[in-house]
Amino acid sequence: MERFTYDIKTKIYFGEGEIAHLGEAVSACGKKALVVYGGGSIKRNGIYDDAMKYLREAGIAVVELSGVEPNPRIETVRKGVDLCRREAVEVVVAIGGGSTIDAAKVIAGSVSYEGDAWDIVLDASKVVSVLPIVSVLTLAATGSEMDTFAVISDMQKNEKWGTGHPDFRPVASILDPTYTYSVSAYQTAAGTADMMSHIMENYFSNESGYMQDRVAEALLQTCVEYGVKAVKEPCNYDARANLMWTGSWAINDLLCLGKPVAWSVHPMEHELSAFYDITHGVGLAILTPHWMEYVLDDTTVEKFAQLARNVWHVSPHETDLYQVARAGIKCTADYFKAMGIPMTLREVGIDETHFDEMAKKASEGMEGAYRELSPEDVKAIYQAAL
Amino acid sequence: MERFTYDIKTKIYFGEGEIAHLGEAVSACGKKALVVYGGGSIKRNGIYDDAMKYLREAGIAVVELSGVEPNPRIETVRKGVDLCRREAVEVVVAIGGGSTIDAAKVIAGSVSYEGDAWDIVLDASKVVSVLPIVSVLTLAATGSEMDTFAVISDMQKNEKWGTGHPDFRPVASILDPTYTYSVSAYQTAAGTADMMSHIMENYFSNESGYMQDRVAEALLQTCVEYGVKAVKEPCNYDARANLMWTGSWAINDLLCLGKPVAWSVHPMEHELSAFYDITHGVGLAILTPHWMEYVLDDTTVEKFAQLARNVWHVSPHETDLYQVARAGIKCTADYFKAMGIPMTLREVGIDETHFDEMAKKASEGMEGAYRELSPEDVKAIYQAAL
Incomplete structure (x- = not known):
C-alpha cells in the first residue's frame, strides 16, 4: 500500500428532512451566501422553499445564481464569481446534482483569483483561497458532495476539463434520499x-x-x-x-x-x-x-x-x-x-x-x-x- | 436506512515514516503537549526518539505520562489529568495502541471537568470540553485512532466501562504499518x-x-x-x-x-x-x-x-x-x-x-x-x- 493522507472533513446530514440542518451548516461558514442551482426543478418540488426558509431562520443573507447547465459552462461560473465579488459573499450553497455543485466549487475557488475562472479549471494550483461550500444534493451520481473535483465545460472550444483542489470539498452536505424520488x-x-x-x-x-x-x-x-x-x-x-x-x-x-x-x-x-x-x-x-x-x-x-x-x-x-x-x-x-x-x-x-x-x-x-x-x-x- | 450525521474529522497520515508529520499535526492544536505512552517499548524501537525529535523541531513543549496499562486504569488517567492541569497542557499526544489512546481520550476530556475522571467514564455527558488529541498508532486493533470511544478499568471494583464523546475522536493520527512489525x-x-x-x-x-x-x-x-x-x-x-x-x-x-x-x-x-x-x-x-x-x-x-x-x-x-x-x-x-x-x-x-x-x-x-x-x-x- 502506498503512503497517503486521508482528510475528508465533509459533515454529512443524511436522511429525510435533514435540510433542517442547512441554516446551522451555513451559519458556521458565514452570514452571506450565494445560492447556486439549476433549471428550477427545485422550485417545483419544494426544496428551494425549504432551503430558503432554513437560511432565513438562521439569518443568512442570500444572493442567487440559477440556470447552471447539466454540463456546467464556464460562462455561468463567471457570472457566479462576479456576484460573489459584488455582494461580498462569504459562503457558497449549491442545491442540485453534480453539475451545480461543480459550478459552485469553481466559483468558490475563483473569487479571490485575479484572472479568469477558466484558468482555475485548467490549473487548480492557481487557487488562492476557496470560499466554504455547503451542498444540498438532489441527484446521486457524481459524488461531488464529498469530493474535491469539479468538471466544467467551455462549449465554444469543445472543451470539458476536470479540476480539483482540497478546499473544493464541501464542508457540509445534506443528503436527503427523498429529493431523488423525482429524478x-x-x-x-x-x-x-x-x-x-x-x-x-x-x-x-x-x-x-x-x-x-x-x-x-x-x-x-x-x-x-x-x-x-x-x-x-x-x-x-x-x-x-x-x-x-x-x-x-x-x-x-x-x-x-x-x-x-x-x-x-x-x-x-x-x-x-x-x-x-x-x-x-x-x-x-x-x-x-x-x-x-x-x-x-x-x-x-x-x-x-x-x-x-x-x-x-x-x-x-x-x-x-x-x-x-x-x-x-x-x-x-x-x-x-x-x-x-x-x-x-x-x-x-x-x-x-x-x-x-x-x-x-x-x-x-x-x-x-x-x-x-x-x-x-x-x-x-x-x-x-x- | 436510518437518518444519521457522519462527521469524521480525523486526518490520517498513513505510511512508513509519516511520523515526520507529527510536529505539524500537533502544532495545529497547541504548543504544550502531554505525551502519553505505555510500558516503554516505544523507547526500545525508536518511535519515542522520532516523536520527540519532530515535536522538538516544531517547538512543542512536552510533559510525559508513561506506564499506561494494557487495560488502562483510572488511576493512570487521574495522573494524566493532574499533569495537564499543573502544566497547562494544550494537546494530548498518545503513542501506542488502543489502551494508550483510550487513556489519552479520557484524560483530555476530564481536564476541564471539576469532579473525578471516573465520572466521565460512567457518563460522558458530563464532559465540558476536550483537549485536542493526536495519536501515533503502534497496534492495529481497537480503532481508537479514528473513533470516539474509550474503555477504562477500575480493577479495584472489577469494573471496565466504555465511554464515548464526539470530541474524543483524534484530530490527527499517524499510521505507520512498520510500527507494528514488532507486535x-x-x-x-x-x-x-x-x-x-x-x-x-x-x-x-x-x-x-x-x-x-x-x-x-x-x-x-x-x-x-x-x-x-x-x-x-x-x-x-x-x-x-x-x-x-x-x-x-x-x-x-x-x-x-x-x-x-x-x-x-x-x-x-x-x-x-x-x-x-x-x-x-x-x-x-x-x-x-x-x-x-x-x-x-x-x-x-x-x-x-x-x-x-x-x-x-x-x-x-x-x-x-x-x-x-x-x-x-x-x-x-x-x-x-x-x-x-x-x-x-x-x-x-x-x-x-x-x-x-x-x-x-x-x-x-x-x-x-x-x-x-x-x-x-x-x-x-x-x-x-x-
Missing part, C-alpha cells in the same frame, strides 16, 4: 452508471489495494442491487438511500488512497460530452464494456475475472479465466441495458465525425492509466461502441 | 480478532444496511486475508498496512451509521477482562463462535449464512441454510485458532467462579442488541466457552 428513470440510470464507473476507475489500477478493492466490490454490489430497483420504483427509499450514500463513497478518496489510480473511461467520455453535450453517465455506460473488451489480455484477465466473481457472482468454479472475465463484462453491459440506457453511440446521436479529434484529446488524459491508450486505441473503442 | 504473534492475532469483532458487532444488527453490510464483508475479508499472514510474517508490509487501515474503518462509524446497532460480544468480554485482566481480543475470539451458535435460530440463520457465503466463501450452491451458517461459524472459530489464539476460557485461566456476577453485568449492557441475552443466556455462553 427520471433515465437520469437515475445514468447516475448509477456514473458512480459504477467511478468505482471501476479506482478498481482497475496497476497495483491492487486489497482492502480498497474489496470495498469497491461492496459498493459496486450496492449499485447493482439498487440501480434497476430505483429505476423501476422511483420512491423506494432504501434504494435511493443506498445509491445516494454509495455515490459519495465511490469517489471521496477511500477507494483510491494507498494505490496508484489514473482513470481511463472518464477521459474518453469527457470528449463525447464536450463535443455532443450528452448525459455523462450514459456516455460512460456505452464506453465501459467496450473499454473492458479492448484492454482484456493476459495481464488484465485476472482482475476482470475477479470483478466477474466478486460483483456479478459469475461461476465461482469455472476455471477458464477468459470465460469468467467475458461473462463479467457481459453482465456489466447487460446491467446498463436493464436500467434502460441506450448502449450505442449512434443512439445518442454520435457518429464518426469527430473520432480522430476526440481520441487524440482523450489519449492525452490517460497518463498512468490501467492501460495507457494511444489515439488509435481510443478510436477503436469509439468505433466498437458506435 | 508479537499473540498480540497480532488478538488485534485482528478485536477488529473482526468490531465489524461483526456492526454487521449483526436487527435491521440491515445493504451498503454497510457489504462494506463490513469487505473489511472482514481483509482481516481474513492478512491476519494469519501478519502472524506468520511479522514484517510483511502489505499485511500490516491492510490490517492497520481496516482496523480504523471497522469502528469509525461507516459500518454502523444508518442502521440500528448495539453490541453483543463486547459486553460479555468486558466482564472477562474486568475480572481476569486477559487480552481483550483473545476474550472476544473465544466467545464469538459460542455466541454465534447460541443465537443461531430461524430468525438469524439467513444472516449467518450470508456471513458464511460472502466472507468465508462457503458452498454457494448449498441450500440448507443451517448447514451453511454452521460452516461459517466453524470457519470463524478455525480462523481464530489458525492465528494461534487459545480458544477456551480455561486456557486463559478463567473458571466458573465469577460466571453469575459477570453474566449479570454483561446482560445489562445489551439493550437493543441483535439478541438481547438474559444473565442465564450469557452464563450458558460462558459455560460453552469454558
